[in-house]
Amino acid sequence: MDDTEENGGKIKLTAEEKAAEQERIVKAIAAELSLPLTKVKAAVGLLDEGNTIPFIARYRKEMTGELDENELRFVEERLGYRRNLEERKREVIRLIDEQGKLTDELRQGIVAASKLQEVEDLYRPYRQKRKTRASVAKERGLEPLSQWLLSQPRQGDPLAEAARYVDEDKGVATAEEALQGAMDILAEGVADDARIRAWVRKFTFEQGLLRTEAKDDSVESVYEMYYNYQEPVRRLPPHRVLAINRGEREEVLRVNLEVPADRIHDYIGRQLLRGGTAAAVRDLLERMIEDAYKRLISPSIDREVRAELTEKAEEHAIGIFSANLRNLLLQPPVRGRVVLGVDPAYRTGCKLAVVDETGKLLEVAVTYPTPPNNKVAEAERIINGLIDKHEVQLIVIGNGTASRETEQFIAELIKGRAREGKDAGAKLQYIIVNEAGASVYSASKLAQDEFPALDVAERSAVSIARRLQDPLAELVKIEPKAIGVGQYQHDVSQKRLDETLGGVVESAVNHVGVDVNTASASLLSYVAGINATTAKNIVKYRDEKGKFSARSELQKVPRLGAKTYEQCIGFIRIPEGSQPLDQTPIHPESYGVVEGLLRSVGLDAGQIGSETLRLKLAEADIAALAAALKVGEPTLKDIVDSLLRPGRDPREELPAPIFHTDVLNIEDLMPGMELHGTVRNVIDFGAFVDIGIKNDGLVHISQLSDRFVKHPMDVVSVGDTVTVWVLNVDLKKGRVGLTMRKPN
The missing domain is CATH 3.30.420.140 (YqgF/RNase H-like domain)
Incomplete structure (x- = not known):
């Protein structure tokens, strides 16, 4: 960025201002995510109290209206964005106000902005800049001349007017130099106009063409399909954006963004030019518009458009990686074998x-x-x-x-x-x-x-x-990103990738639950509320004192306070402890509810998981019981499910992996051959399937189903066991094309 500014400290808000801001943010998030306002408000309140997403999703269903983990993570992400946006708005208003240039209209525009880009566009004309051609022209006293041109007089000779500003002491040697300086001032003003920038940005997205070419087309590379390639910006798929970025970064490709410049000139002209202007003045203004776009607007907007394309592509790639990682983590364990x-x-x-x-x-x-x-x-x-x-x-x-x-x-x-x-x-x-x-x-x-x-x-x-x-x-x-189930994971924001994948691992670990007497510190550190230090303390305590016999014992672990205990304990399992409920996902805060429920059906905790209990609860009226026990129906349903299947591992419901006793060679494959395989990776253009040969075979997106497939993840997931047929075999490259569309 070629701009600099002095950033002050955070502006403190009164309690009333904080409450009003919170209300605005909650409403904006609810509208953006199409979620009920009450649910979002409850979720934000719980997050602000320091509750973890797995805990909220599992144990605060009544408060959030059963928002799931994905919805809660979206709320959390947008909450952070909106709060940063509000902070930036206040900062921008302060900086402009200190210059004495803040108008009511400008303040309202900044306050109403819904995106950070809108705020930055409005702030752009007031940002303290390094030396520019326009700033030099202003120092030379040419601003009045620029205003004269902008007034678009019906009569007058621009050169004659400019001659009045010739001053060699100020560095203006000729009338032509004076006019150029005045046009530089106007060009920068056009380039800084928030409305013009917003239109040009939108137009570039809609009408722009991304063109790539090889820096040296005699060199062989994985980017050969992009050696002479073009595609409309609006149609660029995420994986292609990241591939082109990488090719450019490795200095194999040259990338340009082409836009119909004449239509942009026309638009800016319609905003600035009036009829009846002296021909010589109009000619100068038209030249100024072309210069403003070519020299100032186009390079800046092109960078912004490509940055936005990249950001969206990165989010998409991270989403693919996240889904693949979760499915890989939740693969069924193979127990009981040496x-x-x-x-x-x-x-x-x-x-x-x-x-x-x-x-x-x-x-x-x-x-x-x-x-x-x-x-x-x-x-x-x-x-x-x-x-x-x-x-x-x-x-x-x-x-x-x-x-x-x-x-x-x-x-x-x-x-x-x-x-x-x-x-x-x-x-x-x-x-x-x-x-x-x-x-x-x-x-x-x-x-x-x-x-x-x-x-x-x-x-x-x-x-x-x-x-x-x-x-x-x-x-x-x-490290999650080192597990090879992604696509272009090295080309995305590593900070964002780490944050997202960390959330995926946390979600998977808490979904399964953790046996505190066998879990490593690594596994425990992903349990809701537990950090790396606390996890090590749990393992150390276990090593010194022996196995935990009850969940309540964890309260004796150093640095495991009341809040951490509340957040983590429902996800901790003690399979053979003194309290039968400790092997279930039921939170200790609900043990009283369980006792009441069991009393109502004439049973006790020793009978959880039994057929007798199943039959008794099958006849129960959940709504009536929830009212009698003063607990929400969603929580009671979870409790009943946990009592029926204590110690359940949700991963065991998935199909087991495919084992082999003999090798399948690529030379053995023939088109039409039916095989069974395991999905190893899912990407934008298809899925890689392990069929027992050295390299995984590719099922292209067009071969995943007889129906139209928008994205491969709509059909397959990492770990799925699938039936495929050999489509083609390339012995030279060691590649196998597969189909999941059964041959006729």
Whole structure:
């Protein structure tokens, strides 16, 4: 930005002014999000009291009219924006007022603005600027000449008028220089006009054309489709905006925004020019308008338009990443199996880690079955020994370097064991998992603290094994953006990405609930109200005092105060504690309601989850019970559901992952072949599906359904098990096209 200003401190408001501002903000948010005013007002009040979104969504349904987490996050985001907007309005009004230029009309315009851009447009003429051609002309005393031109006299010679301002001491040597300076002053005034800027910005969005070309079209790159490309601004899809931005940033592409300039000149002319003006004056003003647009307005508006395109594209990309991440985190755990995790590699060998049913590390090893070592017999001996010693039931292979060769080796090993009659009772299987982020975790301080005696690759093998056993518990240890289920995640605002993905992880963790006696500090830190320090204190307390037997014991944990306890405790689970309700999502504040409910049906807490309770509650009149127990119906419904299914893990209702015993090669594929696969990633133009070969196959958006699909997420989600048919195979590029439209 080429402008500077002095920012003062925040302007303090009276209680009445604060209340009025709050009312305006709540009304604006309600209108913007199409939500009832009472719901938004309640949500804002609860947020201002320091309540977390998971807590509000789950335990304050009556107050918010059952706003869900997404709606509450929208309210929170818009609340922050609106409050910043109001703060900026006050600051701008103060700065203009200090210049003695604040009019009632200008104040009203600023107060009425609904977007930050509108406020900045109104402030632009009054912003303290660095040296410009216009400011130099004003210093030379040419402002009266600019006003004479703007008055559009019916008669008069501009050169003769300008001659009056020639003054070599002031740097004005000729009448032509005087006229140029006067036109510079007018051009800046046109460029700073809020109404003109708003129109040009809108026109550029509607009529602009984004054109890209290669800086050197002889160079091969992933941006070749953009070497000679154009598309209307209004039609640019988000992923294309980010791809073009990246190509420009990497200095492969040259990007221009083209707009019909003559129509913009005409519009500005209609705002400024009048009939009957002297021809010479009109000619100067028309030249001034062209200069104002080309030199001042166009570069600025082009930057703003592209910035807005980028912002919208980033929000879209972050939204895609968020949805994919949530679905990945909520993949069903594979419980009750001893797992061998394999981190494949070539030269350095495949690192192995065996973990028991609870994820406890039993043993690590290393083998070299892949090139250049090719020690296949030795690798078979070592892995067979681990399988037999620990009764391994499942092998999990990371999808990184050497994954293909490692998979082939493991498949042959399983076949050999089958021929020898081993694993007859429980058939040994394998699965490929996305190892994105495993290396990030394994090099982190957290991993070093957890496994100080292991090297980086061994820790990675442990992470690979565990992320199948309990994806949520393991993936929370990794920075969310390092988990590879996004699109252009490195091209978006990292601060915004971190904030949003943190909210996604928080939502997923609280949706599932956390066993406080087994959870890591990483997992606990995402429970509503608990920060990293408190999470570590919980683990330390557990290590020193032993397992928690009741939720109420958490109140003894250092730094876990009353507010934190209120926010977190409903999401904490104690499966085999002294209080049966502690294994449910029922908040302790409602335990009295539960006692009353159970008394009303003649049962006690020891019978929760029983068939007897189910039958009793199936006959209950929820509305009448809610009134009698003085509790809201939504809360009572949640309580009943929790009593019927205590200890329920919502992830277990999803389909289990697909396990393999043999390798599928790309050479084996034929068009029309039917396969079952797992959705690994969903992006704007389709979905990548793991069908058991080295690279995931692509189902293009046009092949997702027989009906029109607006976005792939309307049809599939990360983790879905889908039936696909092979559409085409490109052996040279290793690409497979798939369809979910059943062939005739």
